[in-house]
Amino acid sequence: MMLKFWGARGSIPTPDPECMRYGGDTSCLEVRTSNERLLILDAGTGIRRLGIDLEEKAQGKPITADIFITHGHWDHIQGFPFFRPAYKAGNQFTFYGLFKVDGRVEESMKGLMGQLYFPVSMDNMASELVFKDILEGEKDVEGVRVSTCVVNHPQGAVAYRIEHGGTAIVYCPDTEHGDQLQPKLIELSREAEYLIHDAHYSPEEYPMYRGWGHSTYREAIGVAKAAGVQNLVLFHHAPEHHDKFLDELLDRARQEWPHTIAATRDLVVKTRSTDTALRQKAISDAQRSADFSWFVPQGYSVQRAGEDLHVLCPPSRTVLASNSFQEDILRELVPPVKKLIMDFTLVDRLNSVCLGVLGRILASCQKKEIRLVFVNVNEYLLEILKVTRFSEVATIETKTTGSTSPGASTSTILGQRRS
Ligand SMILES: [Zn+2]
Ligand SMILES: [Zn+2]
Missing domain, CATH: 3.30.750.24 (STAS domain)
Known part of the structure; x- marks a missing residue:
C-alpha cells in the first residue's frame, strides 16, 4: 500500500511560514493498494488538493474511490464540497461511516452541503455518490479488509484498520484514552505495520484539555507498543503548533520510541508487501x-x-x-x-x-x-x-548529543557546499 498524507491538522492554522512543513490542511489520507483500489480516509480540507491530483492523473478517465469517514466533526468532512472530482459525471464515490450521534453517514455528509452552508447541494453533484453505514467489526471491500472499532471521542468516532497484501495500517485520528489505554484500539492495532494516531496535544498541554477527546504522543506510543505495531505516525497536530515545536515533540517521542515519525504535508509512506x-x-x-x-x-x-x-x-x-x-x-x-x-x-x-x-x-x-x-x-x-x-x-x-532540553541544538556543521 502507498499512503499519502494530504492533511494532518486537527484544525486549520493561520497561514504562516512557520507551519509550512506540517501544513495547514485537516485530516485526509490517500491509500493506494496494489490491486489499484483507491481508499480515502476522511474528507478534511486536504481532500481538495487530492482531488486536483486525482484529476491530473486520471486524464479524463473515470475516478472511483471508497471514502471512509471516522466521524462528523468539521475537520474530517469540510473539504468534500471542494473536491472537484465529485462534480464530474462518470466518477463514483462510496462513503462508509459509523455515526453514533448524527445518525447516518448520508445525512451527515448531505447536511454539510445544506442550503445554509453551501450553494450546491450534494444531490446536484454530477458524480455517483453511494452511502453505506457500517457496523463495528470486519468487512471486505473489494479485496481490501476493513475493520473498525468505536473509540472514545466527543460524539463518538471510529478507528479503521485497512489490510491488504499481507500488511495492515490503522488510522485513529481522534481519540482520548484517559487513565487507561483503550483495549479495543490495541486489539485493532495488533501487529499493524503503521499506526496513525492522534497526537494533538503536548504532554504539558494535555492536563488543561482533559475531556476534549485527544491524545499526546505518549498514549500513541503506548498503543503502538502494547499492540506490537512496527511504526507509529503522529497525526492530527494542533493548529497552534509550529513546525519547530512539532519537530521538538517528534524528537521527544523518538527518545521514548524510535519507530516514530510525524505526518507532514504530503508525506508518502510505502508499506512492504x-x-x-x-x-x-x-x-x-x-x-x-x-x-x-x-x-x-x-x-x-x-x-x-x-x-x-x-x-x-x-x-x-x-x-x-x-x-x-x-x-x-x-x-x-x-x-x-x-x-x-x-x-x-x-x-x-x-x-x-x-x-x-x-x-x-x-x-x-x-x-x-x-x-x-x-x-x-x-x-x-x-x-x-x-x-x-x-x-x-x-x-x-x-546527531545532537548531550542535550536534554528538546530542540537545543549542539549540532556540528562539518562541511559547506562550495560556491
Ligand atoms: Zn479531528
Ligand atoms: Zn473530532
Whole structure:
C-alpha cells in the first residue's frame, strides 16, 4: 500500500511560514493498494488538493474511490464540497461511516452541503455518490479488509484498520484514552505495520484539555507498543503548533520510541508487501537488478516542503542500497527543490553499495545545483563520510548529543557546499 498524507491538522492554522512543513490542511489520507483500489480516509480540507491530483492523473478517465469517514466533526468532512472530482459525471464515490450521534453517514455528509452552508447541494453533484453505514467489526471491500472499532471521542468516532497484501495500517485520528489505554484500539492495532494516531496535544498541554477527546504522543506510543505495531505516525497536530515545536515533540517521542515519525504535508509512506502480484513483480525486478528491497519493510519517507526535499533514510541497508530508494529521491529532484535534506536518525551503519547510491544522489544534486545536507549523522557515519569526501561537497550535521532540553541544538556543521 502507498499512503499519502494530504492533511494532518486537527484544525486549520493561520497561514504562516512557520507551519509550512506540517501544513495547514485537516485530516485526509490517500491509500493506494496494489490491486489499484483507491481508499480515502476522511474528507478534511486536504481532500481538495487530492482531488486536483486525482484529476491530473486520471486524464479524463473515470475516478472511483471508497471514502471512509471516522466521524462528523468539521475537520474530517469540510473539504468534500471542494473536491472537484465529485462534480464530474462518470466518477463514483462510496462513503462508509459509523455515526453514533448524527445518525447516518448520508445525512451527515448531505447536511454539510445544506442550503445554509453551501450553494450546491450534494444531490446536484454530477458524480455517483453511494452511502453505506457500517457496523463495528470486519468487512471486505473489494479485496481490501476493513475493520473498525468505536473509540472514545466527543460524539463518538471510529478507528479503521485497512489490510491488504499481507500488511495492515490503522488510522485513529481522534481519540482520548484517559487513565487507561483503550483495549479495543490495541486489539485493532495488533501487529499493524503503521499506526496513525492522534497526537494533538503536548504532554504539558494535555492536563488543561482533559475531556476534549485527544491524545499526546505518549498514549500513541503506548498503543503502538502494547499492540506490537512496527511504526507509529503522529497525526492530527494542533493548529497552534509550529513546525519547530512539532519537530521538538517528534524528537521527544523518538527518545521514548524510535519507530516514530510525524505526518507532514504530503508525506508518502510505502508499506512492504507480500501480495502475490507484487511478489512476482519483485522477483522479476530483482532478477534484473539484484534488488530485493521489496521483501523488507521500506521504512523511509520522501516529502517535499516548498524548496526543501526531506528524506528520512531507512534503517535497513538493503533498502538504502536499493534502486527504488534512489529512484524515489531522484524523481523528486526537480524545481522548485533547492535543498535535499537526508535525515540519518534511523541509520547506524552504511556499506559500499549504500555509498554508491548516496554518490549518485550527490552527483544528481551537483548537476542540478541542489544543496545536499545530511542531518543526524552518528559518529561512525561521520568518519565514513569524511573519508569518502562527501564532507567536501555536502553539509553534514551530526546527531545532537548531550542535550536534554528538546530542540537545543549542539549540532556540528562539518562541511559547506562550495560556491
Ligand atoms: Zn479531528
Ligand atoms: Zn473530532
